[in-house]
Amino acid sequence: MMHSCIIFASIYYPESAKNRRDLVTYLQKTVDLLRAFYENPAIVLAGDFNQTKKSWLASCLSLKQVVNFPTHESGSILDLILTNCETYYQTPESLVPLACSDHNIVLWSAAASIPNPKIKRVKYRSLIDSAICTYGRWIATYPFPEVYGDKSLDKKCQLFNEVLHAKYLEFFPEKTFTRCESDKPWIPPPNQETNPKKVQAFPRRRFAKCEKIAKSDYLSHEKSHDSLRHTNPRKWHRAVKQITGKSIHNSIKISHPDGTYTTVDEVNQYFTHIWNSFPSPTQAQKPEILDSCADEGEVVIDEMTTYKTLMKVKVNCSAYPDELPPKLIREYAPFIAKPLSVLINLCFRIGIFPAVWKKAYVRIIPKVTNPKSCDELSPISQTPCLAKVAETFIMRVLLDQIQGSIDQRQYGGLKDCNTSVYLVKMYDSLLKWVEKGHSFVDLGAIDFRKAFDLINHIVAALNLKLMGAKKKTLTLVLDFLRQRMHRVFALYEGDTNSKWSSSTCGAPQGTKLAAIVFLPVINFLIADYDDRYKFVDDLSFILKYLVQSGVVTPQFSSNFFSVETSRR
Incomplete structure (x- = not known):
């Protein structure tokens, strides 16, 4: 700057x-x-x-x-x-x-030439009220014949997404503005101008008035973050970086000995290799997996329930490429709810999750400050907003079916469960034993490596069946996991996205079903041991010992930690 x-x-x-x-x-x-x-x-x-x-x-x-x-x-x-x-x-x-x-x-002499300020051209689509009203008039009268035709589910979802996005491109034209590093942070993008002639032509009093109003609004927004300093340090840190104009997501550059950097395709190839560690269920294996599964009645998602779920979409999340921004999805929820509910009901009826909703853009998050290898990176998948809405209904139906079989010591991925409950329960059991006197404990903690990335779909499906998942729901969950496509976002400014790749195992982190699918994998692990505590992929256990006459006696069986090979 x-x-x-x-x-x-x-x-x-x-x-x-x-x-x-x-x-x-x-x-x-x-x-x-x-x-x-x-x-x-x-x-x-x-x-x-x-x-x-x-x-x-x-x-x-x-x-x-x-x-x-x-x-x-x-x-x-x-x-x-x-x-x-x-x-x-x-x-x-x-x-x-x-x-x-x-x-x-x-x-100390001045430099021969002063470096020019960096100017960046940014493309955006302004969500102005006039364009929102124009789009609303169109979508309120459009009958969506793509959804009610005789086409396949994949084709219906693809055409439904294309017609929404095509009109979005038409009514919200793309604009370009130039951002200079000397620009004031409180000046919104459309009012920034780096051309001196245009700045000079703009009446100075009028410009000063607009700048004063924008600065006042900016500073009042800045003061609203003061409470975050003591309540939520993570959000406070993000707010400070936004106020100072710094990027929240830093560039990721893993250097090689020859001075080059790891390319986005190399990162994509690394994770693709992990996501293909286990084969996906074949068509011949599906009858074996789904055999003896209890049938269920037809699942019907009504229009009003879909509308209420659409109204809970977070508008401050980044938009999935080639899809309506979350703000517009929420704005036009009354008109999107009906065709979307028809598509979701069709998913439950035929047990297929649309291919267009199984494409994910993977954003790489470093686990450490300066990663030295791809193993120190974490992939977070960004899926379409409408796919997340469909996942919400699948998750609700699945949890209703397996709720009674979930390990009672599982405190992650479930309603009214969090890390606080997890830690308080474990700490309470530990202190009660130590306070008896003549006793001590060992605390074991296990964190599964690449837990979500190495989920075997066959093992997850078999365990879901044991926990009470019904046939149609289990078929839909299996189709959600298989034949997924992904590509990695650019790692730094000026980089490009990777090529599309497929996966045969794992559940994409960032989706709502990923944690629910992992629960059955860990559900039966040391299920007979009382002092176990689970939080999704984290497992802790307490080993109690009693000291009598100088003799230490373990209060647990020596083979309490055993894993059945059929459930690995």
Whole structure:
């Protein structure tokens, strides 16, 4: 970001001064005050600091010390230049002392050419009220013949999505604006202008009035985040990054020894290899899996239930490519609910999840600050918003069928269960045993590696059948998992998306059914041991010991942790 002004200070700190911490405290308060009063000022602090620790001083002031050669006849660096605008100047040079001085002259020349500010062209579609009304008039009278025809379910969903998106492109035309790094954060995109002639032509009073209003709205929005500082540190951190104009998702670059970076196709190939570790159920295996499953009545999702679910769509989530933004899906929920309920009911009737809803864009999230390999990356799948609505109904029906068979010590993925309940239950059992006296415990914790990515669909289906899943619902869940397609989002600015790939195992993280499908995989693990505590893919257990006459007696069976090979 460009600087709004230049602040230059000349400093002399005598060698006879006793407390050097006073200098640092004074400079730190002054610099903070200037940064609060001016927007991103260019600061230069130059002078004779004598024996002040330069690295400590630069760290306290969040400035860079650029003099790297001795400036005194004793061979010490006493004359410093602390700044945050070193890119606009050349490397300092040392000249001979002036007259009888024992300090060299430090020459700090301006750079030959000042780097131009970075300008980025951003494309967007403005959701203005007039366009929203125009789209609403169209969708209110459109009969959606694509949904009620004799076509296949996949074709119906594809045409339904295409007609909604085609009209979205028509009524909300794409616009382009240029963003400069010197742009004020409170100026909304359509009002930003980097062309000096256009800025000059705009009446100054009118521009100042608009800027004052925008700045007031921006600062009032900024103050609304104050409560997050104490209630939710994660949201507070995200809000601060948005206010300062920094990206929430940093670029991911994994360097190689030859200086190159891991490409998006290499990351996609890495996860594709994991997602094909187990074969998906074949058509010959399906009758064996679904055999002896209890039949169920026809599942009917009415229009009003679909409408209420659409109204709960989160509008602040990013939109899936080639789909209506979540805000518009919620806006036009009364008109989308009927055709969508017809498609969802057809899914339950024939046991097929549409292929267009099984395509996912994978966003890579680093597990550590600077990942060194693909193993330190976590894939989060972004699926169509309408697919998530359909998943909601599948999840409700499935949970109603298996609720009574879910492990009572499972505290994840279920209603009214969270990490707080999980930790309190475990801590309560631990303290009750220790407080008896002459006893101690061992605490075991297991975290499954690539838990969601390595779900075997056959094992998950067999365990769901044992837990009471009905035939039609289990068929639909199996079809939801099989033949999924995915591609990885660009890892950094200027990168491209990867190619489409398929998977034969695993459940995509970020979908609502992923956690529910994993529950049966871990459901029967140490199910007969009382002191077990599960939170989706995290498993903890307490091993109790009793000490009597110096003899330690375990209060558990030696083979309590056994896994049946048929359920692995």
